[in-house]
Amino acid sequence: xxxxxxxxxxxxxxxxxxxxxxxxxxxxxxxxxxxxxxxxxxxxxxxxxxxxxxxxxxxxxxxxxxxxxxxxxxxxxxxxxxxxxxxxxxxxxxxxxxxxxxxxxxxxxxxxxxxxxxxxxxxxxxxxxxxxxxxxxxxxxxxxxxxxxxxxxxxxxxxxxxxxxxxxxxxxxxxxxxxxxxxxxxxxxxxxxxxxxxxxxxxxxxxxxxxxxxxxxxxxxxxxxxxxxxxxxxxxxxxxxxxxxxxxxxxxxxxxxxxxxxxxxxxxxxxxxxxxxxxxxxxxxxxxxxxxxxxxxxxxxxxxxxxxxxxxxxxxxxxxxxxxxxxxxxxxxxxxxxxxxxxxxxxxxxxxxxxxxxxxxxxxxxxxxxxxxxxxxxxxxxxxxxxxxxxxxxxxxxxxxxxxxxxxxxxxxxxxxxxxxxxxxxxxxxxxxxxxxxxxxxxxxxxxxxxxxxxxxxxxxxxxxxxxxxxxxxxxxxxxxxxxxxxxxxxxxxxxxxx
Numbered sequence: 001x002x003x004x005x006x007x008x009x010x011x012x013x014x015x016x017x018x019x020x021x022x023x024x025x026x027x028x029x030x031x032x033x034x035x036x037x038x039x040x041x042x043x044x045x046x047x048x049x050x051x052x053x054x055x056x057x058x059x060x061x062x063x064x065x066x067x068x069x070x071x072x073x074x075x076x077x078x079x080x081x082x083x084x085x086x087x088x089x090x091x092x093x094x095x096x097x098x099x100x101x102x103x104x105x106x107x108x109x110x111x112x113x114x115x116x117x118x119x120x121x122x123x124x125x126x127x128x129x130x131x132x133x134x135x136x137x138x139x140x141x142x143x144x145x146x147x148x149x150x151x152x153x154x155x156x157x158x159x160x161x162x163x164x165x166x167x168x169x170x171x172x173x174x175x176x177x178x179x180x181x182x183x184x185x186x187x188x189x190x191x192x193x194x195x196x197x198x199x200x201x202x203x204x205x206x207x208x209x210x211x212x213x214x215x216x217x218x219x220x221x222x223x224x225x226x227x228x229x230x231x232x233x234x235x236x237x238x239x240x241x242x243x244x245x246x247x248x249x250x251x252x253x254x255x256x257x258x259x260x261x262x263x264x265x266x267x268x269x270x271x272x273x274x275x276x277x278x279x280x281x282x283x284x285x286x287x288x289x290x291x292x293x294x295x296x297x298x299x300x301x302x303x304x305x306x307x308x309x310x311x312x313x314x315x316x317x318x319x320x321x322x323x324x325x326x327x328x329x330x331x332x333x334x335x336x337x338x339x340x341x342x343x344x345x346x347x348x349x350x351x352x353x354x355x356x357x358x359x360x361x362x363x364x365x366x367x368x369x370x371x372x373x374x375x376x377x378x379x380x381x382x383x384x385x386x387x388x389x390x391x392x393x394x395x396x397x398x399x400x401x402x403x404x405x406x407x408x409x410x411x412x413x414x415x416x417x418x419x420x421x422x423x424x425x426x427x428x429x430x431x432x433x434x435x436x437x438x439x440x441x442x443x444x445x446x447x448x449x450x451x452x453x454x455x456x457x458x459x460x461x462x463x464x465x466x467x468x469x470x471x472x473x474x475x476x477x478x479x480x481x482x483x484x485x486x487x488x489x490x491x492x493x494x495x496x497x498x499x
Contacts, residue, residue, distance in 0.1 A: 007431035009103055009432060011435075013106075013434060020105050020456060021105075021106065021107045021460060022108040022420045024394045025419075025423070026113050028080060028087075029113060029138070031054075031114070034137055037136050037137040046125065046126065046129050049126055059073075059074065059075050073244050073245065080425060081428045093141045093144075093145060096108075096149070099430065103420070103434060106475050107474055110138070112138065112151075118130040131166055138151040138152075139170070151178070155179045155180060157209060160215050160216065160217050160218075160220040163181065167223060167224065177467065179227075179229045179231065179232065183208065183233035183260050183261060183263070184206050184264060185206075186205075188204050189204065189205055208267035209264065210268045210273045211266075221273060221276075221277045224280060225277060229466065231283070232285060233261070233264060234286060234394075236256040236257045236286075237259040237263075238252045238253060260287070261285075265292065265391060269375055270371065272373075279465065281391075283391075283392040284393050285394035285417075288394075288402065292414055293414065297412070299383060307370060307377075318361045326345060384412075388413065392458055392459075393414060393415065393416050396419055397433045402416050402446075417462065418455040437454070464480060464484050
């Protein structure tokens with residue numbers, strides 16, 4: 001290991017009695033080499049389209065006034081560290097492999113960088129070809145290092161069928177063990193799209209895949225169970241409302257992974273996916289865990305107030321005693337209330353002010369009264385269990401909010417996953433990542449047992465929940481086998497979308 005040096009992270013690893021698994025590292029695909037794979041997948045014309053799109057720098061051609069007029073979002077800039085050794089490491093699988101010990105990392109899940117820019121591209125041919133080429137390239141280039149690195153497949157999800165096809169190819173043909181999806185699709189609103197000349201210019205909505213989607217994604221979730229892979233998602237929300245600055249990348253970037261993860265996780269629970277697929281596990285990457293603590297608390301609070309029984313007992317409009325209201329209006333309202341009594345009694349809601357209580361009640365009985373019907377939760381305990389058992393959260397090493405996941409006083413003890421995010425702008429020295437994570441324990445924000453869960457056990461459980469052999473023939477096989485042998489098996493069949 002010619003490039004290894006003594007690092008603080010290596011010293012931290014030497015103190016531990018357990019391995020370290022990096023749940024979300026990245027590499028920077030060398031574009032000229034990638035183009036060879038893309039050419040093999042889609043031919044020269046597709047390479048030309050890729051190059052034309054990659055060279056598009058329209059934002060830079062606009063004046064400040066034109067940017068304010070047209071509102072193009074400030075694109076990502078200077079997104080990779082300028083540390084020469086680390087840049088080479090990010091682009092060379094062999095060098096990444098050789099330096100893992102210096103990072104204090106035993107085993108790494110290696111995610112794409114290039115694929116992040118194309119997994120949501122609305123051009124189907126380009127999107128699918130880039131994802132296929134990335135998968136072929138990454139599987140081949142990291143194959144010699146499989147005992148320490150597992151590359152993640154890029155799986156586009158514009159339709160369930162394309163997701164099924166790419167995930168199946170990646171796992172069964174390329175031998176990949178990790179799939180990465182986008183947690184949403186930005187779709188044109190159909191009523192506007194049908195009349196549009198340019199669909200890109202019509203209003204869009206965010207489809208979180210698990211609620212109110214134009215497609216039924218249950219066949220894809222079922223295929224993930226069949227393929228024995230966890231669903232890991234890695235997409236952000238830059239460009240959504242509130243993240244559209246034309247001048248400031250940081251304004252758009254802060255919280256955008258958390259925001260997109262929030263939408264997807266919420267949909268998985270409320271849309272009933274977690275209930276229908278009890279053995280499937282989901283990982284929400286790069287957004288931390290603070291948003292999840294908040295979401296779990298909010299879900300419980302809303303369930304307590306708005307489950308069907310609570311709605312009937314406390315919020316049904318016909319529960320109001322109109323006669324008693326008349327008496328109270330007369331006693332305390334004075335002349336204005338007396339003069340408008342009949343109108344007032346037919347106008348008791350500010351949400352829908354010109355509907356009687358009977359009308360307000362009857363129209364909702366024609367709809368769905370229970371927002372949690374698909375989840376079929378009968379208690380806050382069950383809701384908490386669905387959330388906490390099925391979800392895992394990628395947390396970067398310098399994020400102190402990770403400690404919230406281990407809080408013993410709240411609604412949550414969640415599953416954070418140590419995520420280095422090496423190769424991207426927020427890691428300026430790859431050798432410092434584990435050391436930074438260790439500071440959580442040094443500052444007594446978490447315990448040694450918590451740290452073990454964070455940097456080892458949670459990632460191991462995520463990927464062995466469906467595939468006990470995930471870490472077979474790797475350097476962490478023995479430790480993972482010992483860990484999972486103590487686990488309680490997940491209850492429930494290998495669900496395929498039961499109702």
